[in-house]
Amino acid sequence: MSDQDNPEEPQDQSQGLIRRFLDTPPDNVGKTVTVALGLCLVASMVVSAAAVSLRPLQERNAALDKQVNIVEVAGLYEPGMDVATAFESFEPHVLELATGEFTDQFDAYEFDDRAAASDVTLSAPLDDDPAGIGRQADYVTVYVLRDDAGALDKVILPVYGYGLWSTLYGFIALEEDGNTIYGLQFYEHAETPGLGAEVDNPRWKALWRGKKLRDDEGDLEINVGKSVTAAGPEYHVDALSGATLTSRGVDNLVRFWMSEQGFEPFLERVREGEI
Numbered sequence: 001m002s003d004q005d006n007p008e009e010p011q012d013q014s015q016g017l018i019r020r021f022l023d024t025p026p027d028n029v030g031k032t033v034t035v036a037l038g039l040c041l042v043a044s045m046v047v048s049a050a051a052v053s054l055r056p057l058q059e060r061n062a063a064l065d066k067q068v069n070i071v072e073v074a075g076l077y078e079p080g081m082d083v084a085t086a087f088e089s090f091e092p093h094v095l096e097l098a099t100g101e102f103t104d105q106f107d108a109y110e111f112d113d114r115a116a117a118s119d120v121t122l123s124a125p126l127d128d129d130p131a132g133i134g135r136q137a138d139y140v141t142v143y144v145l146r147d148d149a150g151a152l153d154k155v156i157l158p159v160y161g162y163g164l165w166s167t168l169y170g171f172i173a174l175e176e177d178g179n180t181i182y183g184l185q186f187y188e189h190a191e192t193p194g195l196g197a198e199v200d201n202p203r204w205k206a207l208w209r210g211k212k213l214r215d216d217e218g219d220l221e222i223n224v225g226k227s228v229t230a231a232g233p234e235y236h237v238d239a240l241s242g243a244t245l246t247s248r249g250v251d252n253l254v255r256f257w258m259s260e261q262g263f264e265p266f267l268e269r270v271r272e273g274e275i
């Protein structure tokens with residue numbers, strides 16, 4: 001007799017299999033392995049589904065967190081404010097680092113700095129690499145803030161580099177002279193709480209305000225260290241106590257990004273009043 005003649009037969013067979021499986025003693029090795037594999041399969045499906053469905057939310061939160069940091073480093077943040085609206089005051093531009101010129105080649109709202117830094121067509125390996133970043137992108141997104149009359153107020157520049165345990169990602173805000181620091185703030189790192197993570201301490205961050213990058217001769221003098229250099233206190237930020245290695249990382253990354261290898265071609269244009 002065919003299946004068509006007796007359509008209930010396959011169902012009977014599977015019910016028989018399930019009944020036999022359930023009747024198997026619990027200490028049977030085959031049953032234990034089957035149950036364990038089944039549980040693993042279900043758990044991995046739940047975790048994968050959660051990871052996939054939460055990704056857009058995570059990306060939105062990461063973008064919002066970056067906006068909070070940009071607004072905050074520029075001194076415009078107030079708790080409870082509508083950050084997305086405040087962020088609209090900033091002009092994002094994709095900057096070609098080597099020339100210091102803005103480019104229209106990419107959409108500044110979509111450009112992904114991190115992806116560019118690992119894209120072989122948009123980045124190059126560094127021979128001289130004090131910030132410990134390996135490769136550097138040719139283009140980065142910078143943010144320009146203007147006053148009501150349209151004059152330059154601040155530029156917000158992305159900076160990153162290796163500390164002790166992790167790469168620290170942040171922003172430095174410079175005043176309209178392109179030489180005076182308004183703020184430095186990191187939005188991502190994995191330094192030790194209470195030691196290297198004190199880079200987030202508002203008291204330490206406040207030490208950066210008003211410090212100068214270059215002296216009157218144009219030499220890059222900003223430094224983080226245990227003692228004031230010959231250049232003077234206006235170029236010096238005290239290292240974090242108990243976190244000399246993270247502090248050295250911050251010193252290296254700030255000096256790297258403010259140098260000719262980083263934003264100096266752009267900062268020269270800022271100082272000339274071209275932005």
Ligand SMILES: Cc1cc2nc3c(=O)[nH]c(=O)nc-3n(C[C@H](O)[C@H](O)[C@H](O)COP(=O)(O)O)c2cc1C
Pocket residue numbers: 164165191192193195196197240241242243244245246247
């Ligand atoms: C568990 C542990 C975590 C540490 N985390 C950091 C850190 O995040 N940043 C840092 O600079 N030093 C950290 N240190 C301390 C460094 O090993 C080193 O002692 C310190 O940077 C020296 O700073 P000081 O000269 O100011 O004492 C850590 C040490 C230990 C044992």
